[in-house]
Amino acid sequence: MDALTGLLDGTRAKGAFLLRSAMNPPWSVRVQDRAPLTLVALTAGDAWIVPEGGEPRQMRAGDIALLRGPEPYVVADTPATPPQMFIHPDQRCTTADGTELYKDFALGVRSWGNAAEGATGMLIGTYRCDREIGRRLLGALPQLAVVPAFDSPLLPLLGEEIVRDAPGQDVVLDRLLDLLIIAVLRAWFSRPEAEAPAWYRAHGDPVVGRAMRLLQADPARPWTVASLATATGVSRATLARRFGDLLGEPPMGFLADLRLTLAADLLREPDATVGAVAGKVGYGTPFALSAAFKRARGVSPREYRRLAGV
Numbered sequence: 592m593d594a595l596t597g598l599l600d601g602t603r604a605k606g607a608f609l610l611r612s613a614m615n616p617p618w619s620v621r622v623q624d625r626a627p628l629t630l631v632a633l634t635a636g637d638a639w640i641v642p643e644g645g646e647p648r649q650m651r652a653g654d655i656a657l658l659r660g661p662e663p664y665v666v667a668d669t670p671a672t673p674p675q676m677f678i679h680p681d682q683r684c685t686t687a688d689g690t691e692l693y694k695d696f697a698l699g700v701r702s703w704g705n706a707a708e709g710a711t712g713m714l715i716g717t718y719r720c721d722r723e724i725g726r727r728l729l730g731a732l733p734q735l736a737v738v739p740a741f742d743s744p745l746l747p748l749l750g751e752e753i754v755r756d757a758p759g760q761d762v763v764l765d766r767l768l769d770l771l772i773i774a775v776l777r778a779w780f781s782r783p784e785a786e787a788p789a790w791y792r793a794h795g796d797p798v799v800g801r802a803m804r805l806l807q808a809d810p811a812r813p814w815t816v817a818s819l820a821t822a823t824g825v826s827r828a829t830l831a832r833r834f835g836d837l838l839g840e841p842p843m844g845f846l847a848d849l850r851l852t853l854a855a856d857l858l859r860e861p862d863a864t865v866g867a868v869a870g871k872v873g874y875g876t877p878f879a880l881s882a883a884f885k886r887a888r889g890v891s892p893r894e895y896r897r898l899a900g901v
Contacts, residue, residue, distance in 0.1 A: 604765035608682055608717040611702045611753050613709030614638075619667035621674035622658075624682060627729060629658045629717045630772060631666065632746055636711035641665040642734045652712075655741040655775055659732045668711065682717075700756045714749055716768040728776075731788035738778045745771045793837040798825055802834070806846050810853060811873040816842055846873075851887050854880060858892055859899050865892045 608626075622629070631640070632655040641647045643662045647670040650656060658664055665674055676692055677685050684693040696703050749767050752760070780787040793799045801823045806814065819842055820830040834842045850872040857868045869880035885891050890898065 604716075604718055604768045606719065606761060607765050607768050608715075608719060609701055609749075609753050609764050609768065610715045611750065612711075612713040612715060613698060613702070613704035613706055614668070614711045614713075615706040615709045616668035616711075617672045618676075618705055618711075619665060619672040619674045620676045620678060621663060621665050622678045623663035624678050624680050624717070625661035626717045626719060627660045628732075628772070629660065629715065630768070630775065631656045631658065632714040632741070632749075632771075634712040634714055634746070634750060636709075638711050638713065639665075639667050639670050640735060640737075641667065641670050645734055648735060648737055650737060651739075653740045653742075655738050655746075657732060657736045657772075657775060657779065659729055659734050659736075662734060664735070666713075700754050702754055714746070714753060716749075716764075716771070718768075731791070732779075736779050736785070738775055738782070741775065741778060743771070743774050745774060789838050796833065796837055798823055798830065798833045799837050802830060802842060803845070806842075806849060810846065810850050811871060813873065814843070814846055847883070847887075850874070851884060854884060854892070855888070855895065858896050859901055861901060863896070863901075868892070 631650075633650045633652050635652050637649060637651045639647050639649050640656055640658070642658070642664045648656075667674070674687070676696075677687060679685065682693075683691070684696070685691055693703070696705060698704055698707050745767060749764075749771060752763055752767060757763075779785050780791050790803070793803060802819055805819065805822055816827045816831060820827045823830060825833075831841055834840065834845065838845060840848075854868050854872045854874075857863055857871060858865075865877040865880060869875070869877050872880070874880035874883065881891050881893075884895070888895060
């Protein structure tokens with residue numbers, strides 16, 4: 592398991608919001624749905640994305656963008672066009688004074704806009720839930736990441752499937768969105784302006800990359816620096832030094848964070864118990880997990896579940 596796979600393994604869309612949009616100018620939409628991650632692919636025409644407090648960025652047909660929430664942003668024909676539509680949590684669409692608009696702009700199955708054959712076409716996919724496993728990944732992304740001229744067979748396939756209404760279609764769209772997100776992330780992190788995070792760059796290191804893959808593949812194993820060094824074929828001193836140089840933390844620190852991140856994700860499951868989660872992530876007792884979790888997160892696992900609405 593590589594670094595990106597490990598971080599995305601628990602982040603799977605479930606009932607994601609997907610939409611095909613068609614617009615003619617003038618148009619401007621302020622999105623304030625607090626979604627953790629949104630993908631916008633421009634299929635025709637051009638548009639501007641204006642992040643809250645950030646610089647406007649023009650997109651042209653073929654470009655694709657990732658927007659990291661929960662900060663709001665505006666998508667418009669030009670940065671000067673004032674917002675006419677406001678997207679709230681649960682994808683509620685209103686005017687500035689709160690008048691409901693969504694039905695007025697419905698164009699068919701998962702299609703929305705002010706013109707059926709609008710000059711600007713977009714495919715939009717939104718993750719509704721901020722699952723804990725994605726925090727390290729989301730923290731590595733800027734508020735707006737644009738990949739110009741993104742070329743993938745997944746985009747036309749998503750365009751075809753997004754307007755279909757067939758049995759199991761929601762699952763098909765969820766999996767397509769997952770695949771597309773992974774493809775876009777790989778394309779983004781390969782760009783010089785992306786400043787790929789240390790954990791992504793370390794994947795290519797023959798020692799640290801292998802060690803990370805071993806930890807992510809079996810986090811519950813009672814790892815020590817010595818056993819991890821043996822598994823990677825180097826001395827403990829070499830492993831510790833390389834980890835510190837590339838990641839800025841020791842191997843067991845990386846493992847502890849991984850375990851607690853996985854634990855936080857598992858604790859959101861309706862039937863989870865602290866004892867079962869502790870065993871899955873490498874803590875010998877529920878008390879050991881509770882103590883480590885509270886020390887790192889500031890709340891106990893049970894309190895965390897309550898705050899998460901489980």
